Amino acid sequence: MFAAENGLKGDPRLQGISEAIRVVPHFPKPGIMFQDITTLLLDHKAFKDTVDIFVDRYRDMDISVVAGVEARGFMFGPAIALAIGAKFVPLRKPRKLPGKVISEAYELEYGTDCLEMHVGAVERGERAIVIDDLVATGGTLSAAIRLLERSEAEVVECACVIGLREVKGQCRLNGKPLYILVEPRQIENCC
Amino acid sequence: MATGDEQQDPRIAGISSAIRVIPNFPKPGIMFQDITTMLLDTKAFKDTIDLFVERYRDKNISVVAGVEARGFIFGPPIALAIGAKFVPMRKPNKLPGEVISEEYSLEYGTDKMEMHVGAVEAGERALVIDDLIATGGTLCAAVKLLERVGVNVVECACVIELLGLKGRERLGDRPLFVLVNAT
Numbered sequence: 001m002f003a004a005e006n007g008l009k010g011d012p013r014l015q016g017i018s019e020a021i022r023v024v025p026h027f028p029k030p031g032i033m034f035q036d037i038t039t040l041l042l043d044h045k046a047f048k049d050t051v052d053i054f055v056d057r058y059r060d061m062d063i064s065v066v067a068g069v070e071a072r073g074f075m076f077g078p079a080i081a082l083a084i085g086a087k088f089v090p091l092r093k094p095r096k097l098p099g100k101v102i103s104e105a106y107e108l109e110y111g112t113d114c115l116e117m118h119v120g121a122v123e124r125g126e127r128a129i130v131i132d133d134l135v136a137t138g139g140t141l142s143a144a145i146r147l148l149e150r151s152e153a154e155v156v157e158c159a160c161v162i163g164l165r166e167v168k169g170q171c172r173l174n175g176k177p178l179y180i181l182v183e184p185r186q187i188e189n190c191c
Numbered sequence: 192m193a194t195g196d197e198q199q200d201p202r203i204a205g206i207s208s209a210i211r212v213i214p215n216f217p218k219p220g221i222m223f224q225d226i227t228t229m230l231l232d233t234k235a236f237k238d239t240i241d242l243f244v245e246r247y248r249d250k251n252i253s254v255v256a257g258v259e260a261r262g263f264i265f266g267p268p269i270a271l272a273i274g275a276k277f278v279p280m281r282k283p284n285k286l287p288g289e290v291i292s293e294e295y296s297l298e299y300g301t302d303k304m305e306m307h308v309g310a311v312e313a314g315e316r317a318l319v320i321d322d323l324i325a326t327g328g329t330l331c332a333a334v335k336l337l338e339r340v341g342v343n344v345v346e347c348a349c350v351i352e353l354l355g356l357k358g359r360e361r362l363g364d365r366p367l368f369v370l371v372n373a374t
Contacts, residue, residue, distance in 0.1 A: 024287035034287045038307055041267070042276040051271060074263035075279065078230070079271055082240060087231040088264065096260070098213035098223045118227055 002163065003053065003181045013049040018182040020046035021162065025187060035162050035184050037133045041075060051076065053181060054159055055083040058129055065128035065153060067091050069115070069140055072133035076161065080131065089121045091130075091144050102150060106143035115143040117151070124152035134162040135180065138173045145174045202238035207371045209235035210351065224351050224373055226261065226322045240265065242370060243348055244272040247318060252345060254317035256280050256306070258333050261322035265350065269320065278310045280319075280333045291339065295332035304332040313341025323351040324369065327361030334365060 004014055020040040027034040040046050058080065067089045068077025074090060081088040092115070094103065100119040105112050122128060130144045135158070145155050155176050163180030172178060209229035216223040229235045247269065256278045257266025263279060270277040281304070283292070289308040294301050311317065319333045324347070334344050344365060352358065352369040359367050 022288070027287040028284070036287050038279060038286065038310070041270075042278070042310060044271070044274055044276055047267075047277065048271055071260045071263055071279075071281075071285075074260060075267050075277065078236075078264050079268045081230075082233075082237055082268055085233055087233060088236065089231070090227060090264065092260075095217070097227065098216040098225050099211070121227070121231060 001177070001179060002183070003179065006179070008053065011053075013046075013053065014182060016043075016046045017050050017161070018185060021182070021185050023185045023187050033184070033187060035134055037072060037075070037161060040161070050161060050181065051079045051083070054080045054131075057159075057179065058157075059084045061156060062127050063129055063156060064126045065089055065122050065148070067117070067122075067128055067130045067144060067148060069130065069132040069144055070096070073131045076133065077131040080129075087121075089117065089128075091115050091117050091147060102147060104143040104146045104150070106139045108139070115140065115147060117147045119151075122148060122151045122153040126153045127156050128153045129156055130158045132158075132160050134164065135160040135173070135178065136164045138178075141178075142174050145176055200242065202242060203370055205232075206235045206239050206242075206350070210371065210373075212373075222373075224323055224353070226264075226350060229350075230264065239350060239370065240268045240272070243269050243320075246348075246368065247346075248273045250345060251316050252318055253315045254278055254311050254337075254342065256311075256317055256319045256333055256337060258304070258319070258321040258329055259285070262320045265322065266320040269318070275318075276310075278306065278317075280336065281305050291336060293332040293336045293339075295328045297328065304329065304336060306333075306336045311337060311340060311342050315342050316345050317342045318345060319347045321347075321349050323353060324349045324358040324367065325353045325356045327356075327358035330358070331361050334362070 020043040022036040022039040024034040066081035070092045078088045094114045101116040157177045159179045209232040211225040211228040213223040255270035255275045259281045267277045283303045290305040346366040348368045
């Protein structure tokens with residue numbers, strides 16, 4: 001669900017966050033309007049507001065795990081984890097995590113990729129949220145949910161700064177609630 | 192550490208013991224310093240960030256540059272706490288839009304690091320953050336990218352310094368601050 005429809009309607013912070021996101025046309029390939037959050041990270045107020053909105057939502061939900069998807073999930077997850085007193089668990093591309101891992105494959109447009117999590121990072125019964133900068137098809141997030149569920153954690157919600165068209169109208173992913181701050185920016189009303 | 196002659200902050204011991212060593216990763220003979228276990232220890236992780244924030248909050252730092260990918264875990268919380276922007280320094284072809292690149296040597300071959308054009312301005316004061324310094328190649332590349340556009344790199348900061356690999360030397364006279372030494 002979008003934040004504006006779920007308690008934050010008219011919140012001026014959402015507009016600032018949206019406007020801080022840059023659209024880069026035809027990246028990584030022709031036809032894709034890439035939603036670039038690096039400009040959000042340069043805007044201290046907008047970045048802080050982004051983290052604060054997630055922290056306010058999750059601080060009283062007994063969340064003990066914030067799982068962030070490599071690499072842009074790493075930019076948002078830790079600050080949220082620190083503020084709510086949860087551990088941060090990185091979900092990584094293959095062969096980056098040392099030691100014992102579990103892996104979950106997911107589909108790309110062409111081919112498959114894999115997401116890994118450390119064995120023992122989460123314990124049975126822990127309440128977790130998954131963070132990434134953006135949700136498009138939901139493939140990566142679905143793999144993240146499966147990794148946490150395989151470790152018997154409870155995925156309470158998936159949280160993303162941006163949610164693409166495909167997920168609009170869907171409140172759930174794999175049966176899990178999805179919480180999104182803003183829609184993608186269009187090139188016409190950008191900069 | 193940069194302040195080796197002071198008494199060690201009591202938080203350091205907890206941070207150090209939260210780091211896990213994985214032998215023979217990514218290849219035989221390497222003792223990998225794994226910070227992910229420290230991220231699971233809420234006190235140790237918070238103490239790590241607090242130690243950096245306390246050091247840098249009144250130093251007029253407007254840029255925290257973090258090296259992909261583990262620098263992305265430590266850099267943003269520090270940036271948020273000290274009122275600075277966060278600038279990701281990335282592997283090639285990850286950043287969209289216009290970038291500048293710096294090549295650096297690996298044990299075998301070279302790699303490249305990229306930063307967005309326009310992310311930083313000449314005269315800004317910056318920190319460079321990564322989880323660990325070994326040979327210093329990656330940190331040096333990050334520093335050079337910032338210096339090329341006229342940024343003043345005030346200090347490089349890492350959780351861990353791997354001693355014996357001359358990382359500090361490679362940085363020359365640029366200051367380096369670390370929390371934990373490892374061999």
